[in-house]
Amino acid sequence: MRSTIAAVLQCEVLNGPMDPHIQENRIGIICGGGSLPSELAHAAIASGCGIHLIGITGEADKRIENYPHSWIKWGEFGRMFHVLEQENCKDIVIIGTVTRPDLSQVRLDLGAVKMLPFMVSLLSGGDNSVLSNIVKFFESKGFKVRGAHEIAPSLLSPSGVVSRQSPEAADHDDIEIGLNVIQAMAPFDVGQAVVVARGHVLGVEAAEGTDDLLRRCRDLRQWGAKARTQRSGVLIKCPKPGQDLRIDLPTIGPRTLELAAEAGLKGIAVRAGHVLLADRADLLITADRHKLFVIGVDHDS
Amino acid sequence: MRSTIAAVLQCEVLNGPMDPHIQENRIGIICGGGSLPSELAHAAIASGCGIHLIGITGEADKRIENYPHSWIKWGEFGRMFHVLEQENCKDIVIIGTVTRPDLSQVRLDLGAVKMLPFMVSLLSGGDNSVLSNIVKFFESKGFKVRGAHEIAPSLLSPSGVVSRQSPEAADHDDIEIGLNVIQAMAPFDVGQAVVVARGHVLGVEAAEGTDDLLRRCRDLRQWGAKARTQRSGVLIKCPKPGQDLRIDLPTIGPRTLELAAEAGLKGIAVRAGHVLLADRADLLITADRHKLFVIGVDHDS
Numbered sequence: 001m002r003s004t005i006a007a008v009l010q011c012e013v014l015n016g017p018m019d020p021h022i023q024e025n026r027i028g029i030i031c032g033g034g035s036l037p038s039e040l041a042h043a044a045i046a047s048g049c050g051i052h053l054i055g056i057t058g059e060a061d062k063r064i065e066n067y068p069h070s071w072i073k074w075g076e077f078g079r080m081f082h083v084l085e086q087e088n089c090k091d092i093v094i095i096g097t098v099t100r101p102d103l104s105q106v107r108l109d110l111g112a113v114k115m116l117p118f119m120v121s122l123l124s125g126g127d128n129s130v131l132s133n134i135v136k137f138f139e140s141k142g143f144k145v146r147g148a149h150e151i152a153p154s155l156l157s158p159s160g161v162v163s164r165q166s167p168e169a170a171d172h173d174d175i176e177i178g179l180n181v182i183q184a185m186a187p188f189d190v191g192q193a194v195v196v197a198r199g200h201v202l203g204v205e206a207a208e209g210t211d212d213l214l215r216r217c218r219d220l221r222q223w224g225a226k227a228r229t230q231r232s233g234v235l236i237k238c239p240k241p242g243q244d245l246r247i248d249l250p251t252i253g254p255r256t257l258e259l260a261a262e263a264g265l266k267g268i269a270v271r272a273g274h275v276l277l278a279d280r281a282d283l284l285i286t287a288d289r290h291k292l293f294v295i296g297v298d299h300d301s
Numbered sequence: 302m303r304s305t306i307a308a309v310l311q312c313e314v315l316n317g318p319m320d321p322h323i324q325e326n327r328i329g330i331i332c333g334g335g336s337l338p339s340e341l342a343h344a345a346i347a348s349g350c351g352i353h354l355i356g357i358t359g360e361a362d363k364r365i366e367n368y369p370h371s372w373i374k375w376g377e378f379g380r381m382f383h384v385l386e387q388e389n390c391k392d393i394v395i396i397g398t399v400t401r402p403d404l405s406q407v408r409l410d411l412g413a414v415k416m417l418p419f420m421v422s423l424l425s426g427g428d429n430s431v432l433s434n435i436v437k438f439f440e441s442k443g444f445k446v447r448g449a450h451e452i453a454p455s456l457l458s459p460s461g462v463v464s465r466q467s468p469e470a471a472d473h474d475d476i477e478i479g480l481n482v483i484q485a486m487a488p489f490d491v492g493q494a495v496v497v498a499r500g501h502v503l504g505v506e507a508a509e510g511t512d513d514l515l516r517r518c519r520d521l522r523q524w525g526a527k528a529r530t531q532r533s534g535v536l537i538k539c540p541k542p543g544q545d546l547r548i549d550l551p552t553i554g555p556r557t558l559e560l561a562a563e564a565g566l567k568g569i570a571v572r573a574g575h576v577l578l579a580d581r582a583d584l585l586i587t588a589d590r591h592k593l594f595v596i597g598v599d600h601d602s
Contacts, residue, residue, distance in 0.1 A: 177489065184485045188478065190502040201491040204505040208517050216509050216517075 026050035027151060028089030028143075030080070031060040031069075032096025035279040036148070036155070036251070038063040040095055043152030052087035054080055059098050078111010081141060091144045093151055094134070094247050132244055147246035148276060155280075157296040159272035163284060165293040167267055171234055173199060175269045178236030179299045186241040192250060195265065197233025210237065210252075214259035221264045231264045238271040238299065245274070253278035257286040257294075267293030327351035328452060329390030329444075331381070332361040332370075333397025336580040337449065337456070337552070339364040341396055344453030353388035355381055360399050379412010382442060392445045394452055395435070395548050433545055448547035449577060456581075458597040460573035464585060466594040468568055472535055474500060476570045479537030480600045487542040493551060496566065498534025511538065511553075515560035522565045532565045539572040539600065546575070554579035558587040558595075568594030 027049050031037035037053060037060060044051045045067070053060075053069040060071075070083045084092065135145045149156050161167070167175065174196040181201060185191030193205040195217045202220060205213040214235065239250050252268060252275060260268055267287075270277075273296070277283055287294050328350050332338035338354060338361060345352045346368070354361075354370040361372075371384045385393065409417070436446045450457050462468070468476065475497040482502055486492030494506040496518045503521060506514040515536065540551050553569060553576060561569055568588075571578075574597070578584055588595050 181486070181489050181491070184489070185482070185505075188482050188485070188502050190482070190505060195507075200508070201489050202508045204486075204491060204507050206496075206505050207501070207503045207521055212517060216513060220508055 025091070026052055026087060026089045027146070028084045028087065028092040029053045030092060030094045031055045031064050032094075032098040033059045033061060034097050034253070035061065035063070036276065037061070037096045038066065039155060039278070040093065040148050040152050041067040043154055047152070049151070050088075052083070052089055054083055056098065060096060073107070075106040075108045075112055077115060078109040078113075081111060084143065090142070091146050092138060093146050093148055095148050132247075135244065135247060145246050147249060149245060149249060149273075153273075155276050155278075156273050157270045157275045157277055159296045159298055161293060161295045162277070163267070163287040163292065163294040165267065165287065165291050167234070167269070167293050167295055170198070170232070171266055171293070174232075174234045175236055175295075175297060177201065178234060178269065179238070179297070182236065182238050183299075189240055189242070192240050192243075193235060193237040195233055195235050195263070197265070202233065210235070210256060211259055214256070214263045214265075217265070218259070218263040231266050233263070233265045235260050235263075235265055235268045236270075237268065237275055239274050249276050250274070251276040251278050252283070252294075254282045254286040257283060257290065257292055260292055261286075261290035265292070267295065269295050269297050272296035272298050326392070327353055327388060327390045328447070329385045329388065329393040330354045331393060331395045332356045332365050333395075333399040334360045334362060335398050335554070336362065336364070336583075337577065338362070338397045339367065340456060340579070341394065341449050341453050342368040344455055348453070350452065351389075353384070353390055355384055357399065361397060374408070376407040376409045376413055378416060379410040379414075382412060385444065391443070392447050393439060394447050394449055396449050433548075436545065436548060446547050448550060450546060450550055450574075454574075456577050456579075457574050458571045458576045458578055460597045460599055462594060462596045463578070464568070464588040464593065464595040466568065466588065466592050468535070468570070468594050468596055471499070471533070472567055472594070475533075475535045476537055476596075476598060478502065479535060479570065480539070480598065483537065483539050484600075490541055490543070493541050493544075494536060494538040496534055496536050496564070498566070503534065511536070511557060512560055515557070515564045515566075518566070519560070519564040532567050534564070534566045536561050536564075536566055536569045537571075538569065538576055540575050550577050551575070552577040552579050553584070553595075555583045555587040558584060558591065558593055561593055562587075562591035566593070568596065570596045570598050573597035573599050 027044055029037055029041060029051055031053050041051055041053055041064065051067060053064045053067050055064045055069055055071045057071050057073045072080050072083070138145050177199060178194040178196045181194045181196070181204065182191045185204070190206045191204055193210045193213055194201060195203040195213060202217050203213045237250055237252060239245060252270060256268065283294070328345055330338055330342060330352055332354050342352055342354055342365065352368060354365045354368050356365045356370055356372045358372050358374045373381050373384070439446050478500060479495040479497045482495045482497070482505065483492045486505070491507045492505055494511045494514055495502060496504040496514060503518050504514045538551055538553060540546060551571070553571060557569065584595070
């Protein structure tokens with residue numbers, strides 16, 4: 001399995017686009033919403049992988065239909081495994097956003113019903129272990145769960161300034177504080193994102209998500225007359241220590257940039273090589289429009 | 302000055318209610334909203350202090366009229382200092398909630414206009430120094446700013462369980478984690494409050510206030526079916542290290558308990574001796590009604 005991925009990574013460097021219908025070492029991509037599933041499919045093909053996309057109905061974008069694909073409904077686990085086997089996908093990637101399904105509306109197929117006792121035992125392990133249990137679940141069925149960053153490292157934040165705008169000295173100070181806060185929170189499995197402005201920590205993300213963090217920083221800023229005219233502050237975003245990057249890779253996209261602009265920030269700093277930049281072209285256009293910087297920083301944690 | 306306060310503290314232990322109109326060593330209480338100004342006035346009288354309350358119109362509760370008092374409008378700083386001098390108040394306490402005044406509606410009196418250049422220089426020192434500048438402002442006028450906890454330590458959280466409900470073993474574990482998070486955040490001037498449930502840090506307060514923290518924990522909980530039926534988690538609240546307790550003493554009240562109940566928590570832990578319990582009778586009734594515990598914990602930080 002490892003050699004497959006090594007070959008894939010090598011392919012990405014050496015080769016241009018290839019036939020997505022290639023039979024060997026195909027990668028099954030289980031697709032939630034947003035642009036990332038299509039971007040990953042594109043990058044995987046460009047690197048010479050065969051792929052098959054499985055879109056979750058109501059979640060995945062129509063754009064996945066540009067690639068070899070199937071659709072499944074929530075609960076059709078039996079069908080999902082059947083498709084993966086049929087399409088010769090031993091390695092899989094789970095990517096894209098998902099809303100929580102309304103469990104009363106989910107109809108389990110026969111394959112899912114057979115797996116039910118097993119699924120219940122996996123899902124009952126407490127909130128934060130659900131994601132790692134999903135990995136175990138797939139692995140128990142003989143699949144290997146890969147991270148998008150393994151298949152397409154080009155989607156990750158590089159090191160250095162990505163945007164046209166660059167951070168200034170005060171912004172670098174804010175970034176440093178943010179990285180230190182994240183470091184300090186490391187033992188507690190929190191602090192994936194922090195907003196720091198003029199040396200003050202405005203917000204710390206725990207379980208609520210980066211969008212909520214940015215929204216409350218926007219609301220806080222509305223009080224200060226100075227803040228309305230003069231932008232300051234940085235969103236600093238990193239994976240939590242020990243975070244399983246295979247299924248929970250931190251991501252920023254154009255929407256993150258829009259919210260950062262609304263919050264009156266000057267830019268976003270992400271840990272280089274550890275955060276996905278979704279929809280990069282649009283992300284950079286959005287950064288330009290709002291004169292925000294985006295920088296990948298190297299940090300040991 | 303120090304001896305005045307020492308005498309006051311001694312009085313509180315030794316004596317019952319005395320004449321609030323006593324002339325010497327009167328304490329000026331500048332009153333924002335909520336029950337705390339009246340509670341402080343009551344406790345100060347009980348300990349033998351003379352007091353004079355200055356209610357900010359539109360902020361302070363009518364209950365302050367049960368005590369010797371004057372009303373001032375936002376911007377009437379000249380009048381405020383005049384009243385304080387007239388009433389022989391050298392020590393002052395600033396207490397109660399304030400909304401941010403609509404600056405376009407504030408009319409400055411002559412005393413305020415004279416002080417204007419000085420006030421501007423004090424207020425322009427950056428967001429977080431505003432409170433400490435207010436202290437400097439009063440002290441530059443010859444007043445001594447006291448904390449409510451100095452005048453009426455009986456309003457502070459005692460050590461141990463205050464409520465009928467007590468924390469269980471799992472709650473103590475959550476409290477321990479919360480205290481450690483606050484400790485870890487100490488160098489960054491954040492983390493006055495944390496919510497921990499079943500060992501997971503659900504939320505960390507930075508600049509947004511405890512009510513907002515509890516509201517987002519409530520919203521997070523609505524996702525989990527288990528959380529809807531089974532309560533878990535604790536709000537842990539402490540002063541920030543280096544926080545000036547004279548003007549920014551952390552406070553919980555009945556509303557905090559209501560929000561904790563809505564967030565599905567089991568209780569609140571505060572640092573013993575360092576958090577005000579506002580409206581304690583109502584607070585305990587609210588705790589009982591929702592079967593929440595309230596505990597004062599000892600912690601070095």
